[in-house]
Amino acid sequence: MPLSSKLPSSYLAEMCLVGYGLSDEDRSANQEPATVYSLRPDVGCTVHSTLIPVRPPAVVRCEPIFAGGCRIRTVSLPTSLPGVKSYRFPQAESRASASLNVQADKAHDSINTNARSAPREKENPARPKLPRNLVAFHERLFYLLQPPLQTFFRHQRLPLPARPFAYQWQGIAFLLPRKSALLADEMGLGKTMQAILTLRLLYHLGEIQHALVICPKPLVSNWLREFHFWAPDVSVEAIAGESSMRSLLWTGPAVVKIANYELLQRDVERLPQQQWDLVILDEAQRIKNAESKTAAVISQLRGQRNWALTGTPVENSLADIYSIFQFLQPKLLPPDLPVPQIKELLRDYILRRTKDQAAPDLPPKIIRDVAIELTPGQRESYHRAEREGVIFLRHLGRQVTVQHVFELIIRLKQICNFDPITGESAKLEQLRSDLEEVIANGRKALIFSQWVEPLNRMAQELQHWSPLLFHGGLAPATRQANLARFQHDPTSRLLLLTYSSGGVGLNLQCANYVFLFDRWWNPAVEEQAINRVHRIGQKEPVFITRYLVPDTIEQRVQQILEQKRLLFQELIGDQLGPGSLGLSQADLFRLFDLPLPDQDASPATLRQAA
Known part of the structure; x- marks a missing residue:
């Protein structure tokens, strides 16, 4: 034993x-x-x-x-x-x-x-991968004497409902001995499953009695399903309900407690004062703003082991990774380090695999960028809004802020979707044409937008195909019912989602077409949306269509997105080289040829706007 x-x-x-x-x-x-x-x-x-x-x-x-x-x-x-x-x-x-x-x-x-x-x-055989900072003899002895992970599950009579892939065993071997770890696998490679199986292993080794999982609200039900599937012998409870009920659940006997980020902020006074054996942050980019209330509450948690799961540890700037490691291992990263030194310090704490590395047999992902010419009415509305908006910003002079700039960007992006006066939409006409072929071939498609209003308009215009909606404005029960119908009903072909609600935690391999009706502020969120479909279990090639209106704010923002891709590759990817540090105040003001104000916006304001 x-x-x-x-x-x-x-x-x-x-x-x-x-x-x-x-x-x-x-x-x-x-x-x-x-x-x-x-x-x-x-x-x-x-x-x-x-x-x-x-x-x-x-x-x-x-x-x-x-x-x-x-x-x-x-x-x-x-x-x-x-x-x-x-x-x-x-x-x-x-x-x-x-x-x-x-x-x-x-x-x-x-x-x-x-x-x-x-x-x-x-x-x-997969064996625990010991970190370099594990110097205590009894800890090294403990992990060295464990059998291969596959052997342990077999000998301890811990049945597995499905056989993990080799890279997933290696992910478990990475997490097992680490007190601080960031699992940064690309979306769709099973970070949730790897974390659950590692937790299950530690539980049966007697190392875990009290664990806390924190995730976005839409993913609570997904974590419950995954626990029941991969670790049915570990008791788990989701914290929900009225105040009195939540107080009971927090002190209940379940080994694993699951809470969403928003609820954790409300229940910070109810949290047990004990030290957790393990704290897992899912979609850990939610604490990228170190000055946010969410990050402040997370920093109060005391865990003997702290793990973070996210496929996008850097979305905007190096401050994102600093904030995540303020939770994982405070004071590990000194300020103002160059990127090569940050990579070296974090090498023992981060495991990142892409789908090309982990699943080379995954079907291809084919991306098609479609340039959309606005209708005459839309073009006139766009030019008027941009002209008036720039005049207003220039009138503010040195009083202009990042928030003022973003308000104009949002207004112009929404006009690129639908004309606010006539309701015309060149994108909708193109989408209708593209979907005719998808439906005729018996395929399913996801359509993403930043906002609920365009989705509601699309649902009305495409009602002959009976599209389903999935966004934060719907009741949780309605969202889950629409999701289940889309997954299991062969006649349900279209699912309309917002990036914020449908971009994370969903397994939608039943579809193989994705349409990005408008573009998000950073490429990481777009990748999350695409990977709802392009993930392990997908058997068909995945076709992604990205709509872009040239000579508008959409094209200018796209250039910033490419800079962010370079930042992620520079810090997390395999190649070192020059790259942009992401979205800056100067980038935003240059979108409209505006002079910079006397005082730069605070980092917190800039990150929140982005």
């Missing part, structure tokens, strides 16, 4: 230790050695197994048995797990690690009789 810190009366020490020494000052003179059984000392490492009582304390004898200077370390076993000041592997470990893993597997198989009949996994 695995070494456990929760055995009440004894420790079963199965030691696979190689290549380190112990100074005399770490050894207590009054401790007597325990009996040690050595197996196969000729292979470069030794597996020791002995049952050591808690009282009196015991010592495992130092055995210098290897000619190359490789030794078995003396280890004190007091009333807690073994502990020393620090621990590291010398070069001998690299020569012996392969033999160590083989012998560790044999030791576990000999202890667990169920292993004799268990089939071997075809994929490579």
